[in-house]
Amino acid sequence: MADASREPAGGFGERVLELVAEIPPGRVLTYGDVAALLGSRGARAVGTVMARSGHLVPWWRVLRAGGHPPSGHEDRALAHYRDEGTPVLPAATDATYRVDLARARWRPGREP
DNA sequence: GTACTGACTTTTG
DNA sequence: CCAAAAGCCAGTA
Numbered sequence: 001m002a003d004a005s006r007e008p009a010g011g012f013g014e015r016v017l018e019l020v021a022e023i024p025p026g027r028v029l030t031y032g033d034v035a036a037l038l039g040s041r042g043a044r045a046v047g048t049v050m051a052r053s054g055h056l057v058p059w060w061r062v063l064r065a066g067g068h069p070p071s072g073h074e075d076r077a078l079a080h081y082r083d084e085g086t087p088v089l090p091a092a093t094d095a096t097y098r099v100d101l102a103r104a105r106w107r108p109g110r111e112p
Numbered sequence: 113g114t115a116c117t118g119a120c121t122t123t124t125g
Numbered sequence: 126c127c128a129a130a131a132g133c134c135a136g137t138a
Contacts, residue, residue: 012135031120035134042134043120049135051119059119070119116138124130 012038013049020050020057025084027106028061028099037108061106067098 010018015038023029031043043065050059050070060077063069067089069077078097081088087100 035120040134041121041132044118044133045120045135047119048117049119052136054119062119064119065121073119114138117136118134120134121132122130123132125128 012040012042012045013053016046016049017053017057020059020062022108023058023061023106024111025061026086026104028063028086028101028104029106030063030065030101032065033105034062063099063101067101069099 016034019034019037020029029037031046032041034046035042046062047070050057050062054062054070058080060069060073060080063077068074074097078088080086081099087103089098089100091097
């Protein structure tokens, strides 16, 4: 038998939601990072799960590699970033803004 | 079993 | 800076 000492059990989708739900406020992760933390490179698969059940988790804490939030949700996400104090780079005056991944990228195990 | 889709990533021009 | 192409993974038909 293998070990399942730290696996929340469930399929890929369950694990994605569990991980995203663990992201603390003011922090963010990229689709690729979420997939990598799960041991996979399916950034698209993560997005598919978010589109399905992203409404159950802080979806705005998951962005693309460039620092832009999901397509069509930029306005909603910006409101959350301002509300949680997420570091956003200048130019947040329009839909061309982007989050400062260098500071907001969450590192599991480094939760204060 | 294959084929298509998608809240993606990265490289090249 | 933007556009196009190829690559990768999971779910669904």
